[in-house]
Amino acid sequence: MQSSRIVLHKLSKTYKRGDSEVRALVDVNATFEEGEFITLFGPSGCGKTTLLRIIAGLESQSEGDISLFGNSPAQASRLKNIAWVPQSSALLPWLSIRNNVLLSEFVNKRADRIVGSTRKAEDPDEVLADLGLADFKAALPAQLSGGMRQRAAIARGFVQGAPLMLMDEPFSALDELTRDSIRLRLLDVWEKHRKTVVFVTHSAFEAVMLSDRVVVMTPRPGRIHSIVDINLPRPRTREVLESREFEEKVREVKHILREGWGQDE
Amino acid sequence: MTNLFTKSNILRLLAPLIVFGLLYLGWQWVALNLKSILPPFGNITAEFLDRPGFYFSNLWVTVQAALIGFAIGGISAIVLAILMVYFDFLRAAIIPVALLLNVTPIVAISPALIVAFGFNAIPHIIVAGLAAFFPMLINAMSGLRAVEKETLDVFNAMSANRTEIFFRLRLPGSLPYLFSGAKLSITAAMVGSVVSEFMGTSKGIGATIVMATTFLNLNQMWVAIFLSAVTSLVLIGVVSLVEKALIRW
Structure with a gap:
């Protein structure tokens, strides 16, 4: 059955190290709509990358279910979705x-022959031009x-044409000025292609700037504390980013994180 | 136009020239004062120019065995390294054997091979191949395993299969390692080939050295030694040229 949602249901992840167990994720429940820009936000060790890797099928969950538009992560991966x-x-x-973005x-050429693949490869020259x-x-x-x-890596993601893009802190190694301009480029390209994006970051500014909704996660063990709607207008122009509403939203997200983290400690 | 006479270029050229000049002077001093230890360079050059055909025909025998050994040893090492990357059992089984081979002196293997295969080229090719095998195996294994986890994630998220990961990622990524291994292996094969010719044959640079020892012909000995050293350098140069042509990143 095709669905237009990503559903995470009672997900848990436990790592076994010798006799001891480390609970990386506990009881994660969330639903993301098609075309949404979702950010997983939280401090180091809150399990946001683990959650992203489980959604990608790069790791398996210990408990719970995932549906990516009606498919399991393994099925979605086989379809190059x-x-x-x-x-x-x-x-x-x-x-x-150019050949890198065409990877x-x-x-996995067999995926293109499977009926049911919703992937539609984008024009590499157009995406590269959009990303400068x-x-x-x-x-x-x-x-x-x-x-x-890093822009080329993002281009590779868009050119693949998968309905779901998973981005694991792609700007963390860049300097602030570069990060700032690349975020705006990403938003421009995303507005054009409207993929569902799940983006991991530990920057509240970045999370609010990019997202429709911010999933605030807290550590020990990793869990979703709350999901914050970012009802700021799009496109997120410089004016929007310098507005008082934007600053308040960043403060709100940070406050929610501190609140959630404090309760857990 | 780029300036070739920069300070660093002049230093790079001058430094080895000074060392070679000092070595030459030292050599000539020993040759003139202790005649039984080293012959003068002039005598060595005259010996080579007197019968170049003799030296080149013997060198060709040695180089042939070295190249065939290098090809067989190198290719076997790469094939084994590929299997060892994918099969943990094979890696566990083969590493100790390869280590044992590496620490066994080649000179000790040569007589056994001559007994087994007779007085022909095969023992020399086998020794060259064994010498070439280990450096290539270690480098090929390191190269094939040196895949960044994040790049592997990109491939796995697209459900790339093993063959695709091998040909699109592991193999091209391992090329710099394979060429480093090839440079070590081809030198080792050349050394193996020369050393194996110390017994069981009257042809080749190794045999020429042994013959010179028997007749106390220092000039012949040093021509053979220099020829094998220069040949090794040329072989490394050829591998480097292929490397430059293939690896442009």
């Missing part, structure tokens, strides 16, 4: 930027700056 954008760009150094066309990389298509990753490499 998940685009993964990691912390580092993870570009292949021997391929040009999904070279890999039109003049660097033939360049090798080593010839680009860190920010440009």
Whole structure:
């Protein structure tokens, strides 16, 4: 059955280390609508990356169920319906930027013959141009700056055309100025393609700037404390980001995190 | 136009020239004062120019065995490394055997191989192959395993299969390691080939050295030694050229 939602139902993850057990995630319940920009926000160790990896099918949950538009993570992955954008760009150094963003066309070709795949590959030249990389298509990753490499990694995700993009702190290694401009680029491209995005960050500013909803997570053990609606207008222009409403939303998200964290400690 | 005469370029050229010059002077001093230890360079050069055909024909025998051994040892090492990356059991089983092979002196294996295979090229090829095997195995294994976890995640999120991960990720990513291994292996194969010719044959650079020892012909001995050293350098140079052509990142 096709569904237009991502549903996380009673998810838990426990790591076994020798005789002891570490509970990384406990009783995670959430529903994300198609086309939403969702951010998992919280401090280190709250399980946000673990949750993202479970959604991607890169790790398995100990308990609970996940439905990604009606499919399990493994099924969605087999259909190439998940685009993964990691912390580092993870570009292949021997391929040009254009061939790097076309990676999904070279890999798992059998997925394109399966009926039911909702993936529709995007035009790589258009996506690269939207991300300001039109003049660097033939360049090798080593010839680009860190920010440009990260933009290429985002382009790879969009070009794959998967309905779901999972982004694991993709800007964490960049300097503040680069991060600022790349966030705006991401928003522009996302507005155009409207994929469902689940984005991990530990920056309240970034979470509010990008998202429709922010999932605030608290550690020990990792759990969802609350989900905050970010009802700020789109597109998120500089004016929106410098508005009082935006600042208040950032403060609110931080406050909720402190409140949730304090209760747990 | 780039300036070739920068300070660093001149230093890079000058430093080894000074060392070679000092070595030459030291050599000539020993050759003139202790004649039984080293012959003068002029005599070595004259010996080579007197019968280059003799030296090149013997060198070719050695190089052939080294190259065939390098090819067989190198390819076997790469194939085994690929299997060892995918099968933990094979890795556990083969590493101790490879280590044992690596610590066994090649000179000790040579007579056994001559007894087993007779007085032909096979024992020399096997020794060269064994010498080439270990450096290639270790480098190939390191290269094939040196895949960043985050890149692997990108492939796994798309459900890439093992073959795709191997050909699209592991193999191209391991090329720098394979070439480092090839440079070590081809030198080791050359050394193995020369050393194995110390017995069981009258052809090759190793045999030429042994012959020179028998007749106390220092000039012949040093021509053979220099020729094998220069050949190793040329072989490393050829591998480096292929590396530069293939690895552009």
